[in-house]
Amino acid sequence: MSHKSMNLTLHVWRQKNAKCDGKFVEYKADGVSPDMSFLEMLDVVNEGLIAKGEEPVEFDHDCREGICGTCSMVINGRPHGPKERTTTCQLHMRSFKDGDSITLEPWRAEAFPVVRDLVVDRSAFDRIIAVGGFITAPAGSPQDSNSLPISKENADLSMDAASCIGCGACVAACPNASAMLFVSAKISHLGLLPQGQPERYLRVRDMIAQMDAEAFGTCTNHGECETACPKGIKMENIARMNRDFIKASLTFRHATIGGGGA
Amino acid sequence: MELNAHIPDGPIQQKWEKHKFDSKLVNPANKRKYRIIMVGSGLAGGAGAASLAELGYNVDCFCYQDSPRRAHSIAAQGGINAAKNYRNDGDSVFRLFYDTVKGGDFRAREANVYRLAEVSNNIIDQSVANGVPFAREYGGLLDNRSFGGAQVSRTFYARGQTGQQLLIGAYQALERQVGLGTVKMYNRHEMLELIMVDGIAKGIVTRDMVTGAIESHIADAVILSTGGYGNVFYLSTNAMGCNGTAVWRAYKKGAAFGNPCFTQIHPTCIPVTGDHQSKLTLMSESLRNDGRVWVPKKKEDCKRVPSEIKEDDRDYYLERKYPSFGNLAPRDISSRAAKQVCDEGRGVGETGLGVYLDFSDAIRRLGKNKIEEKYGNLFEMYERITDENPYETPMRIYPAVHYTMGGLWVDYNLMSTIPGLFVAGEANFSDHGANRLGASALMQGLADGYFVLPATVSNYLAGLKPGVRPAADHPAVVETETAVKTRVEKLLSIKGSKSPTHFHRELGKIMWEYCGMARNEAGLKKALELIPKLREEFWKDVRVVGENESLNQSLEMAARVADFLELGELMCLDALERRESCGGHFREEFQTEDGEALRDDENFCHTAVWEYKGEGQNPVRHIESLTFEYVHLATRSYK
Amino acid sequence: MSVAEQSIAGAEARGHGFLASSVGRKVIMAATGVVLFGFVTVHMIGNTQAYMGAKSLNGYAEFLHSMLHGAGIWIFRTVLLAASGLHAWAAISLTLDNQAARPVGYRETQSVASTWSSRTMRWSGFILVVFIVYHLLHLTTGQLHPAFKAPQGHEYFAYDNFVSAFKVPAVAGFYVVAQLCLGLHMWHGVWSFTQTLGLSHPRYDGLRRNFATGLTLLVVGVNISYPIAVLTGCIH
Ligand SMILES: Cc1cc2nc3c(=O)[nH]c(=O)nc-3n(C[C@H](O)[C@H](O)[C@H](O)COP(=O)(O)OP(=O)(O)OC[C@H]3O[C@@H](n4cnc5c(N)ncnc54)[C@H](O)[C@@H]3O)c2cc1C
Ligand code: HEM
């Protein structure tokens, strides 16, 4: 553990609300300890701004332990910053050097309008889940969990996909602002479980339709999403989703499962 | 104040079934005429809102995050208990009940705990049906692990992300209802006040955190599932936004507060590194399954590299003091033991506030792969934060504030002392007594949400006329809304010199120092002097920049800190009045010769229930006596 | 209507049609891409006849034109034209969607996984179209080929046309550049279509990359060899 402190220059996107135009503003972050997390560094900058009577930089965060998926900013052109499989809140200043200049931008996508500064609105993700990202199983008396064994391999693969935290970094990283990694993670999570089978093909069609309606782009297999994803969600899921979609399209019959069903 | 827990009669095994049968039902056609407000979208709130909507009610659900999926339940790593007895190791509903009552140091209500144990199995089944990918064995059946305070293996888990998976399960069920139009979700809406009409809870006032709009929402019943208030301590394992505002506002409207001083300090957290620290990170308790806790026997060794310290010079103090539970001793006990060795000057790390959690034995025994499979993501997280590799050098851990057993007092129906106001999950005081066992909070949140609320809220609604709610311009509504607006304006108009965070940090220091792992009369009295002073200073000197009409995190923080500054005082008062040690509440004056907690069942076998009496008045302490018919009062021993 | 309701209604209005869907259009693009690459590969193999002399290549040309009493080539041309049309339509409509999906860009971007090839698909594709149009007017119909000899009855002059074409260095150069674009398009495209069609599996990930690289090098290498062979006099 080192005790050196660093001086950094930040170029931060400031935008009052969705309607106003925004611009980059430069701030100094002095005396930054390498043991600070990235957000703690911003806390210190913000305390300084408040002391001067200026409005602090707004950024989304909550758990600060890499699991809630709230934190979101593009650091020097990379969502969640330079470290692999690390959310912004888990990124520590030891990943930077004294004198570095750091550019901070919000997630950029039509589907994620800027709320303020580095905060964006990701409710499009919720709406995608709402049309099919679930298993219909009302609370009641379901059968005993062990009456339906699940192979460890499938349980593990499903868990891999389920570890998505809905942060949206995949969208932010994708040159097409595509949400395919996020959507396919949910399709895989549920589609790999026996409980998810009955709605499997309806789910994939409904979720993709909603994804399109939210104005996300399409995947052209750039693979940026996979490297930006803090939870290591794989592009393999996109292939699985495509496969299910093709199958669903070849055999389609029903309208929808989710709300608004015809 | 009249306290009636409404515990159904009959043998404990039949209470819940009987109660459900005796409850009134609402005719399906009438259900959609009722509107329910659910504040919170964590395990309790998310599962509750989804289940109530599934029954046919209209639900308005609120959370302060940008999506319901981000409630802090998501952070739970370790697991969730259930009395499935899949291991054939002697588990049963009764044993889970027994362990929980004992683990809570006999300060919980037996009937509630029994119900919790009873529905625990349903929770697992429900979650699996919702698509929760619990860990499985090669045979395809569910895997289990053991957790602190239990000698059976009853904890179900999904890697180190159990809370996340359970929450996503509930969230998906919730989103399904949103899609169907039965739940209306209000993201980024913070509840700032409870609306009471003629002494009954009828709605809430919220602030839209994006536009600043302050709005009233009216309903037939209000449920608070807003989580714990551990952030009173500033540093805790809670998320930055976790707050006590909802419960505190309800308290000030007449909902009694149960056992506010009962907080849980979790033994395995990553130690503090400096003043910049904004929160503490938990390392799941499950790590104690395979990790061994130790400190050097000699003070001189503390600064040495751990690998250089010989086996004989290490003090595996948990194994030494509690041979039958060893490293799996319950949280309160392990935390205190860590504090003791650090107080003796044998703590490790730069601050001296840390103990080792060592995996070298387990790695030798099981191989690195097995350990990686079990704890890989936790190890990764540790390395990310500390820059040390726990496969090679022992982790350093220290206790940190984690959970609040206290909360709004509720009866068996989870209804508070305000009619129509229900409280679920960590926000209520109900099931864990003075100490919560690991993996039991997730269980409680889902029990409340999936199974208890649907029955008890229906019973309450059946007594109301369908479709009759106060109008939006009802004087009580307008008055409450105006009060909120005035308070927000007040915060913005002070324009003092110190940020809300400054006051939060100061409060945290007081709380940790005097109302933390060990408490004593002098300290608590000191805190009771310091907190009002700090509060006064806050209202004179806080600086909230910006305006109400846009996203303004300083404003949000200021409102929360204002409430913490009051809640902290009540906690200290409660801690002062409870002249005994029990569970997480350790009063230095009351301990056995070897430093164990000394309960006083004669005078304190009760829940302390605090009633608000108005600004500037002392709150009144009521009691709900506890009787133990099935688990006999005994000194809790893990030796 | 809540936001959720609105957008659900939006999804409804947009429909669940295969062609309306982003993934559906992607699948069309991949499927037609496969047809096009299939053609290019076969075409490359067919053209190796040039190394065997005039008779071979001319005979091959004749064979193509007389398949199924002359209907063969038209069936084949129709498929090819339809595939190109669909491919171009899908590519253009998706590109427009993708541009609309990020109206405000970043000040700084760092690409980690994407390749030059993947990022230039729409440009390499566009150049390929230009090339194909030129190529048809050049070697099939001859309008852009001053020394073009049209077929007479059953006699084909593919070989002569071919040799006289690449004797012009500018023409040869353009062909080479076009083949490099083809390489760019293929290298990503061949790898990409397996993913799009859901044929990928982590076990075969390495294989897919190698297959794309191998096929691209082969097709582009052989294709480039023709103009070079003519310029250097190996074919005359
Ligand atoms: C790091 C960590 C690890 C844990 N690990 C375990 C474990 O392994 N096993 C276990 O059993 N328990 C564990 N716990 C405890 C357990 O996770 C929590 O007690 C439980 O999840 C609380 O659930 P809840 O639904 O009551 O509240 P939460 O999940 O905290 O949800 C609170 C909800 O209320 C909303 N809210 C709060 N205030 C307001 C307001 N004023 N206005 C509007 N909305 C509001 C929030 O937006 C949120 O949606 C852990 C806790 C932590 C912090
Ligand atoms: C250097 C490489 C190439 C050479 C030497 C070459 C040569 C030829 C020749 C000689 C013909 C005429 C055949 C005939 O009409 O009898 C032809 C036709 C054609 N070529 Fe190429 N070609 C090359 C590359 C390509 C590429 C890369 C494409 C497509 C991307 C392509 C597409 C076509 C098409 C569509 C036709 C017309 C087939 C028809 O008659 O329907 N060629 N090519």
Ligand code: HEM
């Ligand atoms: C009409 C001009 C063309 C344009 C504008 C164009 C554009 C594109 C674009 C934008 C892509 C998307 C990249 C991706 O999804 O990975 C693509 C993919 C592809 N193209 Fe083209 N292209 C054109 C012509 C061709 C030709 C002539 C061929 C074959 C010789 C071809 C074969 C492919 C293949 C195989 C793919 C991969 C499909 C996938 O994986 O989705 N394209 N093209």
Ligand code: SF4
């Ligand atoms: S797939 Fe990865 S990057 Fe995308 S939302 Fe999920 S966790 Fe975030």
Ligand code: F3S
């Ligand atoms: S980066 Fe974008 S193009 Fe596809 S592979 Fe990932 S979504």
Ligand code: FES
């Ligand atoms: S703040 Fe929760 S993931 Fe970063």
